[in-house]
Amino acid sequence: xxxxxxxxxxxxxxxxxxxxxxxxxxxxxxxxxxxxxxxxxxxxxxxxxxxxxxxxxxxxxxxxxxxxxxxxxxxxxxxxxxxxxxxxxxxxxxxxxxxxxxxxxxxxxxxxxxxxxxxxxxxxxxxxxxxxxxxxxxxxxxxxxxxxxxxxxxxxxxxxxxxxxxxxxxxxxxxxxxxxxxxxxxxxxxxxxxxxxxxxxxxxxxxxxxxxxxxxxxxxxxxxxxxxxxxxxxxxxxxxxxxxxxxxxxxxxxxxxxxxxxxxxxxxxxxx
Amino acid sequence: xxxxxxxxxxxxxxxxxxxxxxxxxxxxxxxxxxxxxxxxxxxxxxxxxxxxxxxxxxxxxxxxxxxxxxxxxxxxxxxxxxxxxxxxxxxxxxxxxxxxxxxxxxxxxxxxxxxxxxxxxxxxxxxxxxxxxxxxxxxxxxxxxxxxxxxxxxxxxxxxxxxxxxxxxxxxxxxxxxxxxxxxxxxxxxxxxxxxxxxxxxxxxxxxxxxxxxxxxxxxxxxxxxxxxxxxxxxxxxxxxxxxxxxxxxxxxxxxxxxxxxxxxxxxxxxx
Numbered sequence: 198x199x200x201x202x203x204x205x206x207x208x209x210x211x212x213x214x215x216x217x218x219x220x221x222x223x224x225x226x227x228x229x230x231x232x233x234x235x236x237x238x239x240x241x242x243x244x245x246x247x248x249x250x251x252x253x254x255x256x257x258x259x260x261x262x263x264x265x266x267x268x269x270x271x272x273x274x275x276x277x278x279x280x281x282x283x284x285x286x287x288x289x290x291x292x293x294x295x296x297x298x299x300x301x302x303x304x305x306x307x308x309x310x311x312x313x314x315x316x317x318x319x320x321x322x323x324x325x326x327x328x329x330x331x332x333x334x335x336x337x338x339x340x341x342x343x344x345x346x347x348x349x350x351x352x353x354x355x356x357x358x359x360x361x362x363x364x365x366x367x368x369x370x371x372x373x374x375x376x377x378x379x380x381x382x383x384x385x386x387x388x389x390x391x392x393x394x395x396x397x398x399x400x401x402x403x404x405x406x407x408x409x410x411x412x413x414x415x416x417x418x419x420x421x422x423x424x425x426x427x428x429x430x431x432x433x434x435x436x437x438x439x440x441x442x443x444x445x446x447x448x449x450x451x452x453x454x455x456x457x458x459x460x461x462x463x464x465x466x467x468x469x
Numbered sequence: 470x471x472x473x474x475x476x477x478x479x480x481x482x483x484x485x486x487x488x489x490x491x492x493x494x495x496x497x498x499x500x501x502x503x504x505x506x507x508x509x510x511x512x513x514x515x516x517x518x519x520x521x522x523x524x525x526x527x528x529x530x531x532x533x534x535x536x537x538x539x540x541x542x543x544x545x546x547x548x549x550x551x552x553x554x555x556x557x558x559x560x561x562x563x564x565x566x567x568x569x570x571x572x573x574x575x576x577x578x579x580x581x582x583x584x585x586x587x588x589x590x591x592x593x594x595x596x597x598x599x600x601x602x603x604x605x606x607x608x609x610x611x612x613x614x615x616x617x618x619x620x621x622x623x624x625x626x627x628x629x630x631x632x633x634x635x636x637x638x639x640x641x642x643x644x645x646x647x648x649x650x651x652x653x654x655x656x657x658x659x660x661x662x663x664x665x666x667x668x669x670x671x672x673x674x675x676x677x678x679x680x681x682x683x684x685x686x687x688x689x690x691x692x693x694x695x696x697x698x699x700x701x702x703x704x705x706x707x708x709x710x711x712x713x714x715x716x717x718x719x720x721x722x723x724x725x726x727x728x729x730x731x732x733x734x735x736x737x738x739x740x741x
Binding site for chain 1: 492494530532533535536538539542543546563564565566567568569570571573574576577581582590591592593594595596597598612615616617618619620621622623624626627628629633636637640
């Protein structure tokens with residue numbers, strides 16, 4: 198099944214647009230588990246068990262695992278094996294390199310680790326993205342408009358009447374032959390989110406920046422979804438996984454994930 | 470010592486502008502070593518031993534090692550330990566992520582693995598690059614104009630009268646307070662290389678695309694060097710490390726590295 202349809206079917210099956218970011222920074226783990234043998238893995242296990250009912254996807258930022266060195270790869274692999282198979286896994290690696298090398302990254306992420314989708318950086322153009330689009334069942338979310346302060350440095354530069362992130366959007370429209378392209382669009386700029394959705398009405402959007410980064414949830418759902426109320430992946434990381442640093446951190450994460458899933462659904466039901 | 474001065478001193482000490490890319494793709498190794506216990510590591514050891522006299526830097530593209538999974542990290546770490554300490558090591562990872570995450574990548578590359586420099590992707594702007602610039606002795610080569618076909622998709626878009634890669638160049642000028650920024654500029658477009666050198670007369674350039682990708686060596690030296698004939702890092706990967714696939718692959722690599730170092734020096738001596 199093509200990735201876009203696959204994602205929609207996962208979202209419908211779980212009745213959820215929520216994506217949980219497993220940014221399990223070792224320095225931020227609850228003190229109660231820091232002394233265990235593999236704190237990050239134990240934390241991930243507890244978080245996944247507590248939240249998998251409410252999410253349609255887990256996004257794993259590879260930086261936190263690479264920073265642990267060799268051990269990090271083992272923890273990453275084991276974490277992936279803990280995620281129920283009917284939930285999408287996104288390898289948030291933001292890779293971007295020339296064709297030959299991009300192929301190696303795609304192999305590492307999609308074949309060896311087995312992620313269902315990845316994030317990719319568009320700066321080097323088509324041949325750096327193409328290897329991530331070979332398998333129609335695996336998605337590639339291309340960075341368009343990000344939610345960090347530095348986004349303004351280049352992404353908003355206007356060329357031929359359009360900002361750079363719209364040029365990226367238009368290219369993704371061309372690259373989407375197998376219906377497995379997605380876009381990363383931050384929630385911090387609702388108007389731009391709307392204009393990008395207008396260009397690509399049926400492409401999945403991965404939307405960070407709600408919660409800790411201050412983006413507006415209502416706008417993220419309104420403009421992030423396609424016309425039928427699907428295909429937005431609203432990502433939350435710290436506000437869920439670090440909802441509490443106490444002993445009952447997992448049940449706090451469960452409550453936070455459930456509340457956010459429900460809040461998103463209420464907004465969606467009122468709009469679509 | 471600030472990175473720019475450090476690089477120049479390494480280059481002068483070795484009388485070399487050559488950077489060798491250890492893109493040791495397991496599928497391309499000489500048949501004679503494929504059956505050994507760790508073919509990639511054995512290959513790297515032989516190549517480093519054969520070529521270290523002629524190079525001022527080794528560039529390691531992380532993709533080839535990540536594609537090997539957990540084992541790849543071990544091989545990467547062991548490879549780094551084989552490189553003589555007076556030669557620069559560049560972790561070619563092209564990372565680019567938000568501040569918090571970029572910090573983790575910077576830690577992985579510069580602290581845990583101990584690279585002397587990295588490559589970074591500018592798409593997400595300053596806060597994605599800044600963590601790589603914290604230590605004045607460690608350099609960050611920011612992608613400006615790359616040598617792959619996809620470079621034309623976005624890097625040449627003109628905004629306010631300048632192509633995107635020149636906007637990147639101008640930002641790098643601002644970011645270079647500790648004199649540890651560099652730029653990646655492909656050899657395949659000499660005129661653009663010249664215009665970028667004019668904007669940043671004293672910043673190190675990492676120049677891929679000579680050799681296998683067809684860039685012109687003379688132009689790379691002429692426009693890639695600063696006014697005194699240093700600070701260009703002319704990268705060659707496949708043409709050196711895979712100079713021969715026979716049993717004497719290491720001495721073929723030695724010959725190829727020596728010939729290229731000498732050719733670069735002859736050109737430099739005729740120009741500066």
